[in-house]
Amino acid sequence: MIYFDKVTKNYNGNGAAVEDVTLSIAPKEFVSIVGHSGAGKTTLLKLLLAEERPTEGNVFYESIDLNDLPLSALHHYRRKIGMVFQDFRLIPNKTAYENIAFAMEAAGRTDEEIRTDVPYILELVNLSDKAMHFPSQLSGGEQQRIGIGRAIINQPEIIVADEPTGMLDPINTYDVVEILKKINELGTTIIITTHNKGVVDAIGRRVVTMDRGKIVRDDNQGQYAL
């Protein structure tokens, strides 16, 4: 489904953020990418989202070579991916409801679909009562649940989560991990980066370990090993 073929990424000659990475991810997998800060985890995700282009090598999504995607066609590709960010990145002047609805609007879904799907997702992330709150009126955990709601609303084939629990306390972290596991059980591929040992161990699935831009371990039933 996803295939990194000998991918290297250099930022302005400051050494390689990702170096000669070859990695394949199958549908319905739940992959945790772990490593210290600066190990290249986030760069790997940015390459997958085509937010960055590789200096060398190719990234494939199914049969699409992301190098060949023009800027004008990127949004079509990104609708297949639900993105969850460490800092939530909700749109500040939109309510919780509108933030989730925005992803549907952007994908060209009808008003009726939005009216039925958004309340359902709000219920799923347990925030129906805060639908009309702006991000500044929500706690970190609540914002991240809205962020996950936004990521899953279009039923994407993959969810990519960059340190989704990085700014959350243990209870909220547990909630987020449980929600992600549930989404994975429903058939969505999930790729998360984290350096939280508890999260990796709680998930108990494939773990890819990175160090200084390279993949140093790839365990099918992994544990946090750094």
Place this chain on the structure above:
Amino acid sequence: MNLDWMVFKRVLRSGAKNFVRGGAVSAATVLIMTVTLAIIGTLVFLSALLSFTLNTIKEKVDVSVYFVTTAHESDILAVKDKLETLPQVASVSYTSADVALATFRERHATDELTLQALDELGGNPLDASLAIRATDPEQYESIVNFLEATPALSAEGASIIDRINYAQNKDVIDRLALAIRATREVGLFIVLIFALASVLIAFATIRLAIYSSRDEIAVMRLVGASNAYIQGPFIVAGIITGVVAGGLVLLLFWPASWYAGAKTVSWLGGFNLASYYLSHLPLLFAILMGSGIVLGALASMLAARKYLKV
């Protein structure tokens, strides 16, 4: 089609919401845009005042052709008809010798000595004349050239034109023509400079407002929104800013022109700002709203586009 309409509606709604929720930022943008449009509006008034003044001065200039006392009125009127066919002639007015005498007597009604001298002369020493007004002061020379090239002759074959007062007026007319042209050009230049400066300020303000949304734009890209769908609401908010500012300026100009007009009408040589405002309301509306909408939309589009390359 249906889908386009849905997208259009969403962009409109989202733009309006952004504008309202923008709060202080929207208010500041409207304020700057209002100042910009007020400057543009003032420039419209100034250029109207300039044309009015130049026209008033232009109307004070004419060239008179004096005819010999023996000239027949029909010959003079034939010259008048000929002149009126020239495109560069705005008007020609005929003053007969009798009318000239009556006017002279009236003007010197208190001047006993002059009237006495006139009576002693006997008959009418004054010439009939044609006062010619050109469409443009620069055209007088060609009108005079025309008169000299096609001399008006009496039945006896003698020229009936006594003199043309162009030669002694030439210097003044030339200088005036130059002054009018220079004032126009300098005026236009100043108007353009001011307009450009205010446009740049409005642009910078809108860019700054959108700069604060750059992260938001990046997120929209990553969530899969197309560029047009991201830019649309910003452009709508920009247009709303322009319309609100344009409306404010139109509202403010009414009492301002009324107040300033009453104070300055005699000083400006009869140019009344308030009546200009009223008689040119559609023009002012079109200029202010048009500039507001174009400025708001263009500045927003360019500013938002800068952050779309994610």
